Amino acid sequence: MSEKLTQRKAWDIVLDKLTKRSLWMLHYCTGCGAIELPPTMTSRYDMERFGISAMVTPRQADILLITGYLSVKTLQRVILTYEQMQAPKYVIGFGSCTINGGMYWNSYATIKSLDQYLPVELYIAGCMPRPEAIISSFTELIDRIGRGEANSWQDYYDNYDFYKKNQEHVFGEINTYVDIKDDKVKFGI
């Protein structure tokens, strides 16, 4: 991490300071926990004051907020969505189920730890985490971007083989029409 820090040029530092104030979120809420988002967006907690607003398609989003458990089928969709997002992109795991499977530990159909399949930037622990916890995770993410430390997304390009192996282990081959290794070369990440 410190190696990446020293690589930042002066321009990048300024850019990070400015762009950290604009983060667009795609919330993937097929598990539980979606109910915590409306208070976060509306007048009680108002996440827009940090420049965070909800977006509709993966092309526009910077944050992929995944709430609750992921079944094997929904994980495929999450990966498709994640690969369609434009870097830099940050995955936030919300709730215990994304961390260790939570109450679905014994389920045959859900995955246990999200970071085996996607590079997770932040986890929000709890069942359910309250809006305060979500806001605090957002501010934490903003601080990390400002310091140039939020680089987990690069891990997906660097260690793609690891993620790919884990993904194929649960659901076999999928075709997202995205070539991560080629992207790494093309975009110089």
Add this chain to the structure above:
Amino acid sequence: MSTVLWIIFYPIIAFAIGVILLGYGRKFNARVQRRYGPPIQQVFYDILKLMSKRTNISHGWMHDTALVMLLGGTLLTLYFIPVPGFDFFSGYGDFLVVMYILLIPSLGMALGVGETANPNGSIGISRALQMLAGYDIPFALTFIGMAILAGTTNFSEIIALQQAEGIFGWGLMTNPFLGVAALIALHGMMGEKPFEVMVAPHEIATGPMTEMGGKYLGMMMIQHALNVVIELTIYINLFLGGAANWASYLVKLFVLMTLILSVNALFGRFRVDDAVRFMWKVPLVLAVIGVLIIIL
């Protein structure tokens, strides 16, 4: 010399005004919803973030060209609309020209969105074009009325005629029917609620923007900021007596924007055919009455 400086710096000034107007809009909306809202320069952060995205995808050369056409056409329109201190180009193209160069960005965007091969985008464009036919007919009629009233189609002459008689010479005062009709049409032109059928995030995934990310969306936002200034300035020039100096110009911009935002904050969204029907009923009838008053 000053013309050259204006040509170089005017897009930047207009962009800054547009960004602040949009930020003001978001703040206004937040306050209506009893939120704190983002800082007023938020749109600038958004654009900067989008332009600095590390990866960008495109669906083909027309998708790339479309964005260039979108922004290029908007810059062209910007130059042909006089603002205080700068109406160099209004002698080379009148309002009729502006009305049709305003369509270049729409056409560019429509072509690019078409190439993204996403049905949500195509539906968005289909709705946008239907809305175009909806609001442009009353808007064009109000302009024709103003042109017949003033005896010219040249922007700077229309402004000079209005300013000669003070506040009672404004188009809104001399023919309130046309002024109100054009205001409603302007609301549709700006795509604010209840005429926000083109974007409709909850129905068609933001329509034209569906496949736009990174710098593509960033350029669309830059264009949007410029477009807000263009559309408001057209209305100011035609119906609010143009502006003698920058102070009154900015005041008029913000007052007009507040008016539109207030309506925007109160409404939901029309269905596209209802929006078009509304445009062909209320503003068009008002405009016809206004024109009949002028020619009879």
Add this chain to the structure above:
Amino acid sequence: MLTEPVALMLLLSVAGVVLNIILYRLQSLQMIVSFLVFAAMLALNLQLYGTIGETLVLPVVVFGQAMSFAVSPLAFYFTLMITSITLLTVIFSLESLRGKACTQAYYLWLFLKTFGMLGVVFAADLLTFFLLWELMTWGTFFLMQQTGGESFSPAKKYVVYAVSSSMLLFLGIALIHAWTGSFSFREVAAAFPHMPEGMMLLVVLLMTVGFAVESAMFPLHAWLPESYASTFTSLTSYLSGISTRMGIYGLILLLFGFVGHELADRFQLIGVINLRYIVSIFGALTIIIPTFTALFQHDAKRLVTWHGIGQGGYMILGIFSANALGIAGGIFHIFNYMTYVTLILFSIAAVEYRTGTSNLNKLGGLIKRQPVAFLGLLFGIIGLAGIPPMNGFVSKWFIYKALITEGYPFLAISAIIGTLGTILSVYKLIHNIFLGQLQPEYNEIKEVPFLMQLPIWVLMLAVFATGVFPGPILSLIAEIQSSFGLAPVPYTMTGVDPAAGTLDMLVITTVFIGGLLLAWIVFLLGHKRRHVSQYQNYAAGHFLDESIPYNFNYNFYTGFEHIFNPMKKKVIARTEVAVSSLVEAAGDYLRRIYTGNLATYAMYIMAALVVTSLFLKELI
């Protein structure tokens, strides 16, 4: 005095007919000969410019009247369009129709039609005009039913319309001859103002309606879309591009050559409403109704042919505007319309050549396979929609400006409504063919061969160049206006004189290019981009592949269909059916006089003899 190019051009087109009959079975020879003859005709046409004003009298006497031809500025303008577009059509057909069935007579009818059109345009007396007009309509009929089969029935419909229009023209010409005692244009024009008012009104009405049928003006347009769309696409472009506009030629000749627009204002009906204004209202309806009908077409060719009708309305609005700018705009629009509509239809033909269909619901995404055809269509639709910097904008601007200056807000707004409707339907056209998802069955197709691309490139250049520099064409139009004694349009090389209006296409284009450059720099400021597969696409998390049609093109303007469906009453189609059944019923009654009984016939003869002898004195 003999103007050689005129005689040679007419001779060459007759020679073309003869050669094609001789070479009936040798298709490749036919092609080469036809190409060479048409090229020679274009070369001759360019020489015509020096001979404007000269008259040619042929030693052919019809009804005691020698056929005479003259080169007026208007004739030069039209022949330039006719010969150039025919040559481009022939170049395009060399490749597109090679080896196709039913093409033996293709060039033959093309020559016949060209002969008719050239003759009509050069004609210097009404009789020559009428004879060649008839020949021209027959040429049109034969071209329409080239593909055989289904195209025959719409072509028959055209014949019914064309014959009725010819009858009206014939009656009008007969009335003129009865009054003036001459067919020559010059003498007719001199005698026309002295005609009694009622007779003049009758002549003008007869001839206007006659020409309105050929130019497909609003209530008389129903023959056009079906018949043009069902022939070869290269012919659709030829017919829509120039053939329909012969009606406009007739109207220009009638209005400015004979009547003169001051006289046209004399027919006051109620208050300020005069004949000119009424024709303009029909022009406005011609713009709006067909343009919005085009919106709901599912076939590319039919969509464009409906626009062919609609664009005619602009010409009528311009020509009948009684304003130098407007008249110039109307005449300029004929040229512009010809360039971009031919471009559009050539591009559609290029797509049809590869995919075998012009059905808008079955295509999509072809921009990746046929970029030249896409560019052609793009330039064409920008022209058709009248968006700067293409030429369609310039002529439309003239018309809007003239209508606003003359104080006709509702005619001006109908012209603008037409433009908006055009934008909607041309976007549907380009979207459904070239944008959206590429269908798997068209994955392997290629761009068309060079000979088919060549006319597309030439026309693209023409559409753009005459948009930025309308001056050369406007100078021809100014000459036409002067030749009819009208005020010439105050043009400059790049727009209009600042005293008459505010338009400078060169400045607009330059600023536009500057804006594009600036936008391109902004585009380059961001990081690199990569082109991705159409299947890497947002589908709310669904995996896309070839088996999933993920495209939106059927019923493209759903909202408008909600609005307009209750209005689609098909009044004209139903009127046609009513009229044809009326004719059938009348024919059925008439048929009954042939009873087959000899005694009845004898009685008829007796009755006829009695009647004749009663009026014999008057008859002799």
